[in-house]
Amino acid sequence: GDSVTQMEGPVTLSEEAFLTINCTYTATGYPSLFWYVQYPGEGLQLLLKATKADDKGSNKGFEATYRKETTSFHLEKGSVQVSDSAVYFCALTGSGGSNYKLTFGKGTLLTVNP
Amino acid sequence: NAGVTQTPKFQVLKTGQSMTLQCAQDMNHNSMYWYRQDPGMGLRLIYYSASEGTTDKGEVPNGYNVSRLNKREFSLRLESAAPSQTSVYFCASSGDRVVWYFGPGTRLLVL
Numbered sequence: 001g002d003s004v005t006q007m008e009g010p011v012t013l014s015e016e017a018f019l020t021i022n023c024t025y026t027a028t029g030y031p032s033l034f035w036y037v038q039y040p041g042e043g044l045q046l047l048l049k050a051t052k053a054d055d056k057g058s059n060k061g062f063e064a065t066y067r068k069e070t071t072s073f074h075l076e077k078g079s080v081q082v083s084d085s086a087v088y089f090c091a092l093t094g095s096g097g098s099n100y101k102l103t104f105g106k107g108t109l110l111t112v113n114p
Numbered sequence: 115n116a117g118v119t120q121t122p123k124f125q126v127l128k129t130g131q132s133m134t135l136q137c138a139q140d141m142n143h144n145s146m147y148w149y150r151q152d153p154g155m156g157l158r159l160i161y162y163s164a165s166e167g168t169t170d171k172g173e174v175p176n177g178y179n180v181s182r183l184n185k186r187e188f189s190l191r192l193e194s195a196a197p198s199q200t201s202v203y204f205c206a207s208s209g210d211r212v213v214w215y216f217g218p219g220t221r222l223l224v225l
Binding site for chain 1: 118
């Protein structure tokens, strides 16, 4: 079945550091890929998405490129802020009949120190 | 436009007690979902409803039942709570299966 593997956390960075959170997936066909963010005590919010190969999703300075050849969707940000401290989830929906649900990775806790 | 709302926000139960978690959305979405979130496990799908009148099991349905009361509301019931059901429960909805909207979650502690 479909699965998502993302780097284990926690990740601790200083403000203005470069962020990469790795995400790889296993799915048949052409899944859609997502990054969700969960701030402390809150629900999940969509951060960015990409629905076909080579698409780049971007939002709030975060970017991720859908790489079908490496089955990856790594999240990057050039300069993190304290307010980016949160848990980040990589997720996918399968194509065709398996697009009825989101499949999540285990999440990566990011802490940004001033 | 409230999005996805869940009640209660927090609940403590004793083993064997029952309760119903409520979820409602005001976006006219066909699909609704219940997930549970446990440390180190990400979110796992319990049940989903692709449209009003239909429900299907997800990855971890044991110990739960659901009701799609109407297009807006999708409830999750624990008939006999167990400590293993201590978790944070999220309801979600989607109109196009491209963007999902999540509620704020219900924290459940089963003693």
